[in-house]
Amino acid sequence: xxxPFSGNRLIVLAGYLAVIVVxxxxxxxxxxxxxxxxxxxxxIFALSFNMLLGQTGLLSFGHAVYFGLGAFATVHLLRxxxxxSWRFPVTLLPLAGGVAGLLFGIALGYVTTRRAGTTFxxxxxxxxxxxxxxxxxxxxxxxxxxGLSSNRVTSPGWFGITYGxxxxxxxxxxxxxFLSIVGMYLLTDTPLGRMANAVRDNPERAEFVGxxxxxxxxxxxxxxxxxxxxxxxxxxxxxEIVTAETLSTATSGIVIMMAFVGGIGHFTGPIIGAxxxxxxxxxxxxxxxxxxxxxxxxxTVLVLYAPGGIAGIVAEHKRLYEAGQLGRALxxxxxxxxxxxxxxxxxxxxxxxxxxxxxxxxxxxAPLHLFxxxxxxxxxxxxxxxxIALTVGALLLRAISRRMAARRDTLYASxxxxxx
Amino acid sequence: xxxVLSSLLNGLAYGLxxxxxxxxxxxxFSMMSIxxxxxxxxxxxxxxxxYQISAAVGFWPGLVVAPLLVGIIGALVERYGLRxxxxxxPVAELxxxxxxxxxxxEAVQLxxxxxxxxxxxxxxxxxxxxxxxxxxYPIYKAFMMVVSVGMLLALYAGLAFTRIGLIIQAALSxxxxxxxxxxxxxxxxxxxxxxxxxxxxxxxxxxxNALVTEPGMAESMGPIVFVVVxxxxxGSLGGAFVASLLIGILQTFxxxxxxxxIDLLRALRLEPRAAPALTRLSLTQLAPIMPYLLMVVILIxxxxxxxxxxxx
Numbered sequence: 090x091x092x093p094f095s096g097n098r099l100i101v102l103a104g105y106l107a108v109i110v111v112x113x114x115x116x117x118x119x120x121x122x123x124x125x126x127x128x129x130x131x132x133i134f135a136l137s138f139n140m141l142l143g144q145t146g147l148l149s150f151g152h153a154v155y156f157g158l159g160a161f162a163t164v165h166l167l168r169x170x171x172x173x174s175w176r177f178p179v180t181l182l183p184l185a186g187g188v189a190g191l192l193f194g195i196a197l198g199y200v201t202t203r204r205a206g207t208t209f210x211x212x213x214x215x216x217x218x219x220x221x222x223x224x225x226x227x228x229x230x231x232x233x234x235x236g237l238s239s240n241r242v243t244s245p246g247w248f249g250i251t252y253g254x255x256x257x258x259x260x261x262x263x264x265x266x267f268l269s270i271v272g273m274y275l276l277t278d279t280p281l282g283r284m285a286n287a288v289r290d291n292p293e294r295a296e297f298v299g300x301x302x303x304x305x306x307x308x309x310x311x312x313x314x315x316x317x318x319x320x321x322x323x324x325x326x327x328x329e330i331v332t333a334e335t336l337s338t339a340t341s342g343i344v345i346m347m348a349f350v351g352g353i354g355h356f357t358g359p360i361i362g363a364x365x366x367x368x369x370x371x372x373x374x375x376x377x378x379x380x381x382x383x384x385x386x387x388x389t390v391l392v393l394y395a396p397g398g399i400a401g402i403v404a405e406h407k408r409l410y411e412a413g414q415l416g417r418a419l420x421x422x423x424x425x426x427x428x429x430x431x432x433x434x435x436x437x438x439x440x441x442x443x444x445x446x447x448x449x450x451x452x453x454x455a456p457l458h459l460f461x462x463x464x465x466x467x468x469x470x471x472x473x474x475x476x477i478a479l480t481v482g483a484l485l486l487r488a489i490s491r492r493m494a495a496r497r498d499t500l501y502a503s504x505x506x507x508x509x
Numbered sequence: 510x511x512x513v514l515s516s517l518l519n520g521l522a523y524g525l526x527x528x529x530x531x532x533x534x535x536x537x538f539s540m541m542s543i544x545x546x547x548x549x550x551x552x553x554x555x556x557x558x559x560y561q562i563s564a565a566v567g568f569w570p571g572l573v574v575a576p577l578l579v580g581i582i583g584a585l586v587e588r589y590g591l592r593x594x595x596x597x598x599p600v601a602e603l604x605x606x607x608x609x610x611x612x613x614x615e616a617v618q619l620x621x622x623x624x625x626x627x628x629x630x631x632x633x634x635x636x637x638x639x640x641x642x643x644x645x646y647p648i649y650k651a652f653m654m655v656v657s658v659g660m661l662l663a664l665y666a667g668l669a670f671t672r673i674g675l676i677i678q679a680a681l682s683x684x685x686x687x688x689x690x691x692x693x694x695x696x697x698x699x700x701x702x703x704x705x706x707x708x709x710x711x712x713x714x715x716x717x718n719a720l721v722t723e724p725g726m727a728e729s730m731g732p733i734v735f736v737v738v739x740x741x742x743x744g745s746l747g748g749a750f751v752a753s754l755l756i757g758i759l760q761t762f763x764x765x766x767x768x769x770x771i772d773l774l775r776a777l778r779l780e781p782r783a784a785p786a787l788t789r790l791s792l793t794q795l796a797p798i799m800p801y802l803l804m805v806v807i808l809i810x811x812x813x814x815x816x817x818x819x820x821x
Contacts, residue, residue: 142600146600148603150607200805200808200809203809203812204808206599207542207599207743208739208743210603211544211736211738211739214731214732214735215732215736216801217732218732218798218801219805222797222798222801223798226794226798338728342607342611379615382612382616384611385611385615388604388608389612392597392604392605393593393605396597396601443616447620447621448622
């Protein structure tokens with residue numbers, strides 16, 4: 090057996106550690122630190138989701154259940170610590186979230202993993218809805234509409250660290266994120282991780298080797314529940330308030346997007362996706378109200394044209410580079426830049442016009458300032474330019490991508506020949 | 510007595526509405542093995558289209574045109590989206606429809622706003638059909654039942670007795686063979702997907718004004734339709750029918766009954782000294798999660814669903 094961390098991997102790991110230690114020093118602004126905290130939490134959450142989708146082939150529409158229940162368990166424990174003046178270190182509180190996620194994984198996973206594939210997706214959605222609906226039925230545990238709040242500063246913690254300052258909180262999140270990432274990475278190399286891949290690719294053969302696929306799925310759901318719970322526990326500490334939204338289906342949807350946009354086929358994919366979506370969410374939401382729509386478009390386009398996500402795109406270009414074809418591909422991209430810009434500006438204009446029209450107060454006038462122009466969405470003729478731009482751009486893009494696909498096919502064929 | 514009757518009729522109307530949605534989903538699933546996550550989004554589109562059309566020209570044209578529009582959109586989605594996603598396998602297809610449902614909800618919010626729109630029952634269908642012991646039954650509920658039953662009979666007749674219906678049935682089980690016999694199976698797929706989404710659209714047209722037409726309607730209906738399909742057994746139209754009516758009627762009865770565990774204990778003269786929150790939950794409060802509880806029970810005791818084939 091080879092060592093799990095050797096050579097390049099150790100360097101990557103050390104680099105990652107260095108990045109998360111240095112990151113808060115880049116800017117002293119408050120929002121930078123809160124952004125980093127959010128990225129740390131969503132990274133754990135997205136990676137735990139990918140233990141299911143990427144590694145075991147289980148698409149869960151209800152992963153937020155473990156995240157949210159972990160958060161609620163943590164906030165309950167934190168409140169109890171305050172109430173009874175227990176000497177429970179805050180540093181270990183996220184572990185309570187993890188244990189809660191694990192326990193709920195044991196209970197709910199027993200039901201969800203009875204079926205695989207598409208049925209699992211439907212059942213996980215049903216269970217997710219059930220827990221989300223229950224959150225309003227038990228206001229005692231879930232705090233009703235207002236949620237539950239607490240204060241993360243208890244008695245002086247270890248070495249006088251109280252997590253009163255955001256920077257200390259960041260390092261708590263970063264530490265747990267690092268441990269979780271290493272843990273989840275090591276898991277991929279264990280026999281269980283390997284069997285999960287086998288169950289994903291061919292459950293029948295996995296069964297012939299002597300493993301029960303249902304049992305493997307169950308274990309993976311339980312473990313993913315643990316890590317999602319840790320992420321939930323960190324959210325509870327970070328915001329000091331937990332609402333029913335943390336276990337809603339919307340939260341489950343966001344984590345699907347993060348993992349997929351980053352790339353579910355690579356371990357690093359969800360890390361990239363979590364960081365990117367978190368940053369975009371804040372950046373784009375500041376510019377336009379229609380940001381969820383753009384996210385939907387980004388996600389759908391990726392599903393159709395780059396199912397490997399960003400990590401997949403990177404891997405493919407690495408292959409092109411090794412084949413000495415990267416320059417050629419970049420030329421094509423340069424060619425595609427203008428049609429792409431046409432398409433994008435067409436879509437953006439249409440969306441913003443629809444939004445302006447829906448929100449105008451006076452009939453006949455829906456002013457919109459975009460790309461340095463002032464448009465009136467209430468004029469029917471005003472819709473023609475974006476439609477034309479979108480159509481022309483799409484047609485050009487299609488022509489270019491066909492040429493590229495044809496060339497790539499011949500390239501891969503020749504590479505295969507050379508190998509043979 | 511009147512409670513039983515009115516709940517039964519209301520539950521039947523709701524159950525038939527559920528079946529209109531779940532039948533389309535089941536047809537699409539058993540034919541293409543695609544779980545259309547966006548199915549409830551098409552239901553929502555149907556309601557919004559009908560709202561827009563009825564505001565312009567009236568309810569009756571909308572009843573016909575809105576489902577057709579939804580069906581056309583569905584067919585386009587299959588032809589230009591799903592077929593592409595199909596190359597990457599079932600997870601990509603599911604994720605594509607997931608992205609689509611997300612987009613549809615956002616688009617509806619962009620165009621019609623976040624609040625509910627005023628999609629009303631037409632005046633010709635307002636009022637009571639009959640009054641029984643002081644409880645009146647609205648005409649519109651009866652109209653909903655007539656439309657759904659009529660639609661389902663038409664669907665059944667179309668599948669069982671027409672040439673295209675027979676080809677569709679054949680393509681359900683042996684698409685390769687049907688293809689080999691010279692039929693254009695991909696086009697049949699497009700047709701079935703368009704038809705299934707049109708059914709969802711029709712459900713939206715008649716359900717949108719009876720319930721509520723708002724961007725959240727897809728999210729509130731979608732999981733229940735999935736539960737219906739799982740409880741009934743994946744790919745089984747008969748199972749979906751039984752499960753739809755079961756859930757529809759059960760839920761309607763529960764909404765009307767405020768019995769709780771503590772009432773039962775009291776009736777048995779077993780009143781505990783401390784009553785935890787769980788025992789004080791009434792059936793009314795439990796109604797929203799009843800479908801999911803039913804699903805859990807079914808999955809534990811009969812994982813293949815009421816009438817589903819054994820998983821292969």
